[in-house]
Amino acid sequence: MAATASLSTPVTSEVHVDPRQKKGIGRWVVLFVLFVFLAMTLFPFFLAAVNAIKTPADYAANGPLAAPHTFDLTGLKNFWNNVDYTRKLFNSILISGCTAILAVVLSLLNAYAIGIGRVRGGQGMLVILLISIMAPQEALVYPLYYMAKAVGLFDSMLAVILIIGVLHTAFGTYLLTSVMSTFPREIIEAAQLDNATRWQILWKVIVPVLRPTLAVLATFFFIWTWNEFLIPLVFLVSNNNQTVSVAMGVLTGANNSEPTSIAAASLLGVLPTVIFFLIFQRTLTRGVAVGAVK
Numbered sequence: 001m002a003a004t005a006s007l008s009t010p011v012t013s014e015v016h017v018d019p020r021q022k023k024g025i026g027r028w029v030v031l032f033v034l035f036v037f038l039a040m041t042l043f044p045f046f047l048a049a050v051n052a053i054k055t056p057a058d059y060a061a062n063g064p065l066a067a068p069h070t071f072d073l074t075g076l077k078n079f080w081n082n083v084d085y086t087r088k089l090f091n092s093i094l095i096s097g098c099t100a101i102l103a104v105v106l107s108l109l110n111a112y113a114i115g116i117g118r119v120r121g122g123q124g125m126l127v128i129l130l131i132s133i134m135a136p137q138e139a140l141v142y143p144l145y146y147m148a149k150a151v152g153l154f155d156s157m158l159a160v161i162l163i164i165g166v167l168h169t170a171f172g173t174y175l176l177t178s179v180m181s182t183f184p185r186e187i188i189e190a191a192q193l194d195n196a197t198r199w200q201i202l203w204k205v206i207v208p209v210l211r212p213t214l215a216v217l218a219t220f221f222f223i224w225t226w227n228e229f230l231i232p233l234v235f236l237v238s239n240n241n242q243t244v245s246v247a248m249g250v251l252t253g254a255n256n257s258e259p260t261s262i263a264a265a266s267l268l269g270v271l272p273t274v275i276f277f278l279i280f281q282r283t284l285t286r287g288v289a290v291g292a293v294k
Contacts, residue, residue: 045267045270045274047064047065047263048263048264048266048267048270049263049267050064050067050068050263051064051068051259051260051263052075052076052260052263052264052266052267053068053070053071053072053073053075053076054068054069054070054072054075054260054263055070055072055074055260056258056259056260058070058072059259059260064259072260074260075258075260075261075263075264076264076267076268078261078264079261079264079265079268080268083247083265084239085244085247085268087240088242088243088244088246088247089244089272091157091241091242091243091244092226092243092244092245092272093272094157095157095160095161095164095225095232095243096221096222096223096225096226097222098161098165099160099161099164099165099168099221099222099225100168100218100219100221100222100225101218102161102162102165103164103165103166103168103169103172103217103218103221104172104214104217104218104221106165106166106169106172106173107168107169107171107172107173107175107176107217108172108176108202108207108210108214110125110169110172110173110176110177111172111173111175111176111177111179111180112176112180112202112206114126114173114177114180115176115177115178115179115180115181115183116180116183116188116201116202116206122177126173126174126177129170129171129173129174130170130174132167132170133170133171133174137167137230137231138230140167141230141231141234144163144231144235145234145235148163148235154235154237155235155236155237155238155241156235156241157236157241159235160231160232160235160236163231163235164225164228164231168221168224168225172217172221175213175217176210176213176217179210179213180206180210183206183209187205188201188205191204191205215280219276219277219280222276223273223276223277226243226244226245226272226273226276227245227273228243228245229245229246229249232245232246233246233249244268244269244272245269247265248265248266248269
């Protein structure tokens, strides 16, 4: 009977796939897609680096996509000397660093008043800040231009720092307010029971907890300010006060039409931000991870 039952049992040919094997295939697909996007992102930088070391004759004969037949740094040297790149680099670092610090401090104070202090009209202030974020810079340049001339700050790096710092503060205030609104009230109440003032609560209780978020915000503000073009172009007229982005725009506009020099300008213009990002990459990752855990 047992043998008969075994013979009558239908034999199935289904092949069971291990779920771990499916996950492994999915991971390889995701890695391949990420690799494609990485290659697409890095290709412009690679193309600028390749064309920056070509001679104009090599570029004209073989085109921008061909491998360089020569190793010539004339384009990099010409851009460095023509625009006084050392001075422009110092100006960009100074403006971007001061703007990032100013915007983070203002955003922290505003968010502390709205998110922790629960001031009246705080939600309305956030709405106004969000509207200001959506306003185009072209609409703000005209009144800010005459305002800077009226107070004697035209053609001054201080004017650019103040203007861009205040503009970045809108986004920073909104972000930090959303974080502080979920801050545990028990910690603040415990500090108040210990007779801590509002300034002590801010600098000794809240800031240490939000330090990774503030570092991420400062990094974003630095990179955004570095890439800023319109406001420095309008407010920084003299050559000694201009930034790298303005120097790139002026050089590639009318004073130079050589593709190799333009590639050199693009490479030297974006290289400092890439180095800055690589240096603070771990800080960014840590800040995003801490924000996700919170």
